[in-house]
Amino acid sequence: MSTASYTVRAWLLAADARRIAILYLVAMPLVGLAGFLGAVAVQAGILFPAGDLLEAKSYELLGAWHGCGMVLLVLLPAIPAGLGLAVLESRPAPWLALAGWCLWLVAGAVWLAGLVRGEPDLRRCAILGALSLAFTFLSLMLAVRRRQSCGPFAWSIVLSGTAWLARLATGGLEPAPVAPLALVPALGVVAEVVRDSSGGALYGRRLVPWLLGAIAASTFLPWGSRLLALELGPVLAGSLLLAVLPPAALVAALLATVLRQPPARGPALAFAWTSIGLAMISGGGFLLLASAPTNAHLAATAFESAHLHFMAGVVLAAFLAGVHHWRDVIAGRATPEAATGLAALLLFGAWNFAFFPSFVTGYLGRPWGPGALADSFGRLDTISFLGTIGLVAALAVAARDLLRSLFGHAPEPAARLAASKQCE
């Protein structure tokens, strides 16, 4: 099939990695929108506690549905499937990627049908989503090996893919414990964007793959509410605090890169900084969840939920950074950038408005789950709800910028493959 064919049939039977990536890029925001609407309902339920708007059972059901779909169908595959397939994979018939896409579609259908029926089959959805991601990772890992791609993004895909396959082998697909793995490709994208904006070489680049590997390995450590049931011995407690070191060192390498050569500014870099900013806030939350005395107070509260949502923000911002960075590869058009950093700034602000109050309410004791409906935190809940609505504005500006960047100009057949540089 020729990739130049633009018929509906050609798209539906796409056996071309870049087209599969574009299908993901179109479908994922729709799934994300459904999940977002679920989250708005949950937030509204908190605004009117005592079960006025949402009964505890519906709250629990909607929350679990939101978590499963957003983590397994959006957060984890967003960067490998949406960006990886476009940037790293180039075979005309990537069957593994195609199998991943078909499984993702089925998982999405199971997820949405579950809500319509009122009885989400989250286990089936999680298994299908996990297998879909495994196929995508396998496809990408083989592509990286075949083309000998290197650079932070390619490394992050190989490392997170290996970790994901290990995760499947060891079992356990609950959304909260598997979510941190999405940080690895996200930080890979951020590192790649910073590198390309600042002269093409990362400060301490030999160390970067090791840092990404350490981050991938640390996602197997229990954290947050998983620690509550454990007797936290000195080895585990020490490992948890040490897990903060690799991302901190990676941020240091990125900052040193821009201090060595101030970068060319643009929306990709603005989203990369948003991602790093949210990562630092999320990292602060992790510190409190990893330390035994504060964990005993904060795990299983809204604080843990806030930490997880900031992690999701890191991935979303990195994803948007990647889409801007590789817009020519994705759309096949070498277009001048139409966007500014406004969307990134709006995203950072709205994300903080929406989720930072949960750090505070969690510290004050609000449980994570239906117990959250028992108490109202008045102003903080209102700020959080307005922030959630503000996210719509931020994402609308980001989407407008992206569409203008991707499709505002004439086709350019010679797309560059920025991330597939041959290793030196």
Place this chain on the structure above:
Amino acid sequence: MTDTARVDTLALAMTLATAGFGLLALWALRRRRPLAPRRLRVMAVAWVVAAVLVLASFALGSYLVARGAPHAEPAIEIDVVARQWMWKVQHPEGRRELNELHLPLGYPVRLRMSSEDVPHALSIPALRVKKFMFVGRETALELKTQQKGQFVLYCAARCGPHNRAMRGTVVVMDLREYLQWARGEVPGESPLEAGRRLYLNLKCENCHRPDGAGRGPALAGLIGRTVTLREGTTLTADEDYVLESIREPDAKVVAGYEPVMPSFAGQLSESQLNALLQYLKTLEGGPR
């Protein structure tokens, strides 16, 4: 031993350290002139060294806060049992309560906790503590309160559809008040008043009806009277006999009644038993 102020200090230190690194990152991003390689190397190394030092100090701080301050006094041990969807508490003096947890101010307490059905997690946000409770496995939570008042307690585990209703109140009171409360005493209450309150709270009259038609004999005018036992023997119902019957009800059962009374051994203190006896002596045809 959890210390609320120490946990707050640790949390604040971690937050400030994160904010400090954030400000440093902001400075780096705003700088538009390249930094000299030598200075850059120093800064990168300083960042990582600072992160290591900060993490090491947090590790030490976490260990010290988790270990808690040593205390000379033996902890008061309180049993807490969770089940869907309530908290059952028993204090060392035998006093029981439901969905309430009375604690002494500034005195070490050890909660011995277990669950009767599914895993639960006792959370008291104001005291900065949380602990899982399992079926067939005892867990313990050591704490020391620092402030009088009433605080919320709830189950932090997703224990079932009515999890939200599994809430209660922690009442922190002075040690003296707590001990009186645990013994079932009310400050300023005379033994006779305490006895009457116990008589009513324990619902003695439900079985020991004044007309003798209950499951146990009438108690009015009992002390000093001669009674016939099931075996056919007789004895004088003196104070010792009444106390023995409260502790071991099956030992000497009055004729015409079945041995159905539960034992109160270990559930009432000596002072409570004496107060109850004082009140029983005053009964003439029924409780006043």
